[in-house]
Amino acid sequence: VLAGGRARCGEDLPLIAMGHAYLAADQPSELSEQRVLGGNQHALPAELFAGADYTALGHLHLAQSPAEGVHYSGSPLPLSLAEANYNHQVLEVTFAEGKLAGLERIPVPRAVEMIRLPQSSLNDALNAIASLELPASPQEAQPFLEVRLLLPKPEARIRERILAAIADKPVRLARISTQYQGSGEGLADGRERRRLDELSPTEVFRLCYQRQFEGEPEAGLVASFEEILEQVKESNQ
Template structure:
């Protein structure tokens, strides 16, 4: 049995206000090609199919075309709802879609009802867990009283393990797979900006973190929510998003995990790359340096995050940059003389300096490197001398 683990399609999302529809559609078409080339039996999308709970009509069209291409390539599809999705909207006509090999798992009350597959070794149960906010679970199960995501996932996985145990009574071999959209412990921190606030702020006080042992007892766990691929254990992995949605993802590989299940459970897991329609890069320098004829040729057709180091921000800087880098979408002004300030406290920066030196440095800072003129310095020093004399007379 071969499964392709992907997640976080975010259909309808923009990149700093620019549509990603055409790029994402080409990547999902390439994913369907992988299904055909590698004889994949099922594609798992672990949450955040859409970028919004009220997706635009074009996003539904993209989903229909992507799923149709995957089905035509020979695989069934299992989609779960994530925190961005509207479960009711995503799950609309889910039962009808299942007859066509497209299985939408968005109903919290039915989280322990797997999609059943089979190969030469026997049955495979794929449990698609919708995004499990504790409030959703409390409304569906009277016996759940938890308030954290860990408690919600523990409850859900107890339901899954109980169902799998019942199914094993009538099967010589049963292999199990869980798809979950959550933040699991062990995710490696990144020094880069990870994009939207909700992706950065998903560990508030530790309440949203699920320990890996929550997922004990299944052969493979296909996780979604983190946009970069990560291997937490051999059987617990994030696939990441198939397309770059922020500059924080500019160095992360984009693709999907090809998961092979053998007679004894998890077999080989292989990373398959997906194409990058437009890379995301960050360039830094003065405006003249960045507009030089031979500057950053790799950025000409990329999404570009610009850091300008001119002492003063040039007029119409973005418009001029876009004549060379048409997909420049963000600009930060960081004068070179300010970059050595760092994170040092004010007390540390002024330690051992005279009042006159502190004033001179302050003026240079707020004037983009231009300190006081000789006339200004004379007035300032006279004022400081007068203050010193007044203090001495007390």
Template sequence: MKLIHTADWHLGQSFHGQERHAEHRAFLTWLLDTLDERQADALLVAGDIFDVVNPSLRAQELLYDFIVTAHQRLPLLDIVLIAGNHDSGNRIELPAPLMKRLRTHALGRVNWLDDGRLDAERLLVPLTDSQGETRAWCLALPFLRPAEVTGVGTTADEPQDERGNDYVDGISRVHQQLIGAAQEKRRPDQALVAMSHAHLHGAAVSEASERPIVIGGEESISAALFPPDIAYVALGHLHRAQQVGEARIRYSGSPLPLDFSEVDYPHQVVEVTLADDALVATQAIPVPRPVAMIRVGPASFDEVLEALAALEAPQGLELEQALPRERWPWLEVKVELDAPLPDLRTRIESALEGKSVRLLRLERRLPKVAEHNAQTRVDLESLGPRKLFALTWQGRWGEPPGEAVMADLDQLLQEVLDSDDEEPRP
């Protein structure tokens, strides 16, 4: 049996204010061709399908067109989607009854039975082979928000580290209950494939573009949650493709760079081959990059101008002649300055005239002495809300905020993070 594992599509992402629909469309077209060529039995998408909880209509159209076309080309293909921390679980599940007719299973929330146990049955998705036989079970566990797994015996007066551990313990209990239910349900010749959107201990994080799952708290879980009889663990959330401890436990990574800091990551999907209840092989399939990402600098102003002048299209052609505008490369420029240059952007844009690239980010780097003297200067891009709050508190009261104050802030930030995805309450 053959599966394709992918995650973190972030459809509808605004890239420094620019949309990326053309890139996402190109990726999904490539993915359709890959599923067809590889004759995959199932596609697993491990969360963060959209970039925000309220994605644009164009972003939603990309997803649903992909699902319909995939079913037309591969009528026996099973597709399993789970919500990530960027997604609205309710939105992911809203069209679920219609998508089931296209062999697509969308899981956005966990439900609880009257006795307090996890409703595991709805999270167990059968994966069938070309003969229609169930050869594996997908344990499709969407992202778990703190409100879904914490609160019992926990109060706002408890130390933040205890409340953070309560969240991790809650996630662990849900995984254990789901794995136990799957072990009881499957036949000996059927594989178990776990899919989760979470942060595992020891996995490498991209600080520039991955939103923390829980603000201010410990959020990572142990790979030991997945016993040896789980043939493969398909993970989402971290954008760098990697295995965690074992070849069977993998993040597929994002198919496209979501920030300039991710340009050098391997962007891929993972082909997973199963035989009976065991993993036979995994293979990383590189994703072609539909739009180039160019980084210039950090360098002096003269060196930057020289590098920009050297930008050439392939085979000596002008980029404008070679590519439509939506496929022009994204450009990041970092300039090291010895003195203020108020018209820096104007001069950089003048140097780019006739160059079919899209300048997304221009960073000024001031001399060290200037940074030292300008003690009141704060670069907001380098601060998160917690650091900004702590600096403001320090400036107002002359001392850093205490643990209780920061715990209250973390709770407020988490409520804001989740507010767009909350059900209306009476």
């Protein structure tokens, strides 16, 4: 295809290739993209476009150049919270005498800001929210907030406490991401062996909790589990 395009362009016109694809050396955006490795969508080698004067690619959200003359301009607006500190852009490309003469990166202003708190304990996150100083703004212009938690074990009423903390803040809660610091031991790794059909769902919950967090779950957490369990049972009747 490129050889046919070069023959048509001659020496006076640039050969510009466009595609919607992954290249082998590209960098996906965290949370919003995954590499496609199946069917007819395997990552392509960048050398495939070596015969073009310029290659404009789409699909990836982060601007990047996996090879000389090959560019992803990236998404002009954030498509995941992981892009909170990324400067989105468009590319202005100029040609002269059939060759690439210039490439200018033009930043795209962000209409709505994104705040991504550092991963921390719940109390530290609540203190960080309390220290946020933001100007008053209409709801549609308020920043999106992601709260990232690193906890030794599950805690009850996390979302409720965070919503209470932002009640008087001009922000919109977009996501609460939680990671636990547990032992990582599986339910089958313990010394005591019991058949699954000998255990109640609550006992399975307690055992999983003990293996993961090396302790007994709080009464409020067990009560919440049993409430969800009852809702599931009722929905299946």
